[in-house]
Amino acid sequence: MFANELRLGNIVLEAGKPVALDVPKLISILKGNGSAFAPMPLTEDWLSGATYNDLEHEFTFPELSQWALDPEYKEIVFNGGYIATSAPVEYVHQLQNFFFVMTGEELELPVKAFQ
Numbered sequence: 001m002f003a004n005e006l007r008l009g010n011i012v013l014e015a016g017k018p019v020a021l022d023v024p025k026l027i028s029i030l031k032g033n034g035s036a037f038a039p040m041p042l043t044e045d046w047l048s049g050a051t052y053n054d055l056e057h058e059f060t061f062p063e064l065s066q067w068a069l070d071p072e073y074k075e076i077v078f079n080g081g082y083i084a085t086s087a088p089v090e091y092v093h094q095l096q097n098f099f100f101v102m103t104g105e106e107l108e109l110p111v112k113a114f115q
Contacts, residue, residue: 013040063103
């Protein structure tokens, strides 16, 4: 996980527990003091706001009408076709960032449910 991947509100692990990044935490990481932080692996538990499509084997969000997440290959799919240049979406903050770029809105995830 690199500091330039992170935004306020991204969910990461701090000392093994999920936290949403606030200003002090983000500044600490930017200053190189991020050893207590790690990326939060993206699991199906974190996709509570998504709908699983059994036919396509993908998770979809209503706000991302033509986009889906393929959990097996950890790739974002557009209208059923893979994006050749996509990087794997393995962590919660990567999904949050993609969602924000595509919708301009924050992806609300239940951090408290995982603490």
